[in-house]
Amino acid sequence: xxxxxxxxxxxxxxxxxxxxxxxxxxxxxxxxxxxxxxxxxxxxxxxxxxxxxxxxxxxxxxxxxxxxxxxxxxxxxxxxxxxxxxxxxxxxxxxxxxxxxxxxxxxxxxxxxxxxxxxxxxxxxxxxxxxxxxxxxxxxxxxxxxxxxxxxxxxxxxxxxxx
Amino acid sequence: xxxxxxxxxxxxxxxxxxxxxxxxxxxxxxxxxxxxxxxxxxxxxxxxxxxxxxxxxxxxxxxxxxxxxxxxxxxxxxxxxxxxxxxxxxxxxxxxxxxxxxxxxxxxxxxxxxxxxxxxxxxxxxxxxxxxxxxxxxxxxxxxxxxxxxxxxxxxxxxxxxxxxxxxxxxxxxxxxxxxxxxxxxxxxxxxxxxxxxxxxxxxxxxxxxxxxxx
Numbered sequence: 001x002x003x004x005x006x007x008x009x010x011x012x013x014x015x016x017x018x019x020x021x022x023x024x025x026x027x028x029x030x031x032x033x034x035x036x037x038x039x040x041x042x043x044x045x046x047x048x049x050x051x052x053x054x055x056x057x058x059x060x061x062x063x064x065x066x067x068x069x070x071x072x073x074x075x076x077x078x079x080x081x082x083x084x085x086x087x088x089x090x091x092x093x094x095x096x097x098x099x100x101x102x103x104x105x106x107x108x109x110x111x112x113x114x115x116x117x118x119x120x121x122x123x124x125x126x127x128x129x130x131x132x133x134x135x136x137x138x139x140x141x142x143x144x145x146x147x148x149x150x151x152x153x154x155x156x157x158x159x160x161x162x163x
Numbered sequence: 164x165x166x167x168x169x170x171x172x173x174x175x176x177x178x179x180x181x182x183x184x185x186x187x188x189x190x191x192x193x194x195x196x197x198x199x200x201x202x203x204x205x206x207x208x209x210x211x212x213x214x215x216x217x218x219x220x221x222x223x224x225x226x227x228x229x230x231x232x233x234x235x236x237x238x239x240x241x242x243x244x245x246x247x248x249x250x251x252x253x254x255x256x257x258x259x260x261x262x263x264x265x266x267x268x269x270x271x272x273x274x275x276x277x278x279x280x281x282x283x284x285x286x287x288x289x290x291x292x293x294x295x296x297x298x299x300x301x302x303x304x305x306x307x308x309x310x311x312x313x314x315x316x317x318x319x320x321x322x323x324x325x326x327x328x329x330x331x332x333x334x335x336x337x338x339x340x341x342x343x344x345x346x347x348x349x350x351x352x353x354x355x356x357x358x359x360x361x362x363x364x365x366x367x368x369x370x371x372x373x374x375x376x377x378x
Contacts, residue, residue, distance in 0.1 A: 010195055015186040019179065028192060035195060097182050116179040144172045151175075 108143030257293030
């Protein structure tokens with residue numbers, strides 16, 4: 001079996017999953033599901049970038065997990081749509097990195113993390129996530145900015161209290 | 164915009180990288196060292212079984228064509244033939260006489276490209292006559308010849324195994340016509356001791372050869 005080829009990437013997959021999912025158990029479940037799927041689909045892999053292929057599988061598994069939780073990942077979640085997530089609007093909340101990441105829209109989180117953790121190029125991310133390069137760039141741009149605001153405690157500009 | 168943005172967020176990128184770096188060296192949970200999933204094992208077993216059945220069904224059709232002889236199968240046959248050709252030689256049973264044993268060993272080791280040892284079989288009543296180089300299946304092989312006081316001759320046929328082809332075997336016995344052969348393969352060579360003697364006698368000598376070569 002070609003599982004030996006995959007093993008070297010397990011630490012990378014775990015690191016990314018940890019940052020993406022937030023909690024350790026959830027992350028390792030994602031890795032586990034990804035590995036199992038990769039082994040099942042290994043015959044579909046054409047020699048090339050194995051890392052990108054594995055991350056694309058993880059992306060698919062992740063998207064399916066989100067669907068299972070009834071969160072549609074295809075909808076770009078903007079700040080305005082999740083006011084409930086913001087604790088109190090008036091008190092400026094400084095979040096640590098992990099809590100801030102969890103508040104990013106999953107689509108933005110994926111792009112930000114693949115580039116930060118894996119040093120992927122836009123083209124790599126585009127392949128791994130199956131989205132156009134332009135989308136990679138806009139998600140990255142928005143994700144980074146939102147992450148910065150969450151961590152620096154600068155309230156999002158258009159955020160309004162929804163009563 | 165991208166290079167500029169990359170610079171702008173370089174600190175953020177670094178913070179993310181540093182924060183999650185420890186995960187890279189965390190021990191990987193045992194459950195992640197998957198074997199192939201169970202159903203793949205079943206699928207494989209099924210394929211093996213199907214191939215086995217196909218081969219089994221095909222064998223009667225293949226029977227007229229002789230099965231290709233592996234080097235292992237050929238070893239006792241070739242050894243017995245070499246024995247039959249050279250052991251009756253009265254005047255030239257060997258190329259290099261036992262008197263030049265050092266030269267003989269060096270020469271054959273060099274030609275076969277393996278360090279050879281010449282067993283001493285005196286305790287079983289056989290003295291070394293000498294040895295010769297022979298053409299083997301795909302390269303030179305060596306033959307050492309021994310003789311007892313009654314003129315009975317034994318030959319030890321040594322063929323180097325090619326890398327990857329060596330399948331270690333324990334002692335095996337074969338009879339090719341009048342010639343009895345004990346043969347075995349170790350990690351460097353295949354050996355076959357041949358003689359027109361009874362199996363018990365040959366077995367005693369062969370085990371002595373084996374002991375000396377493997378020690």
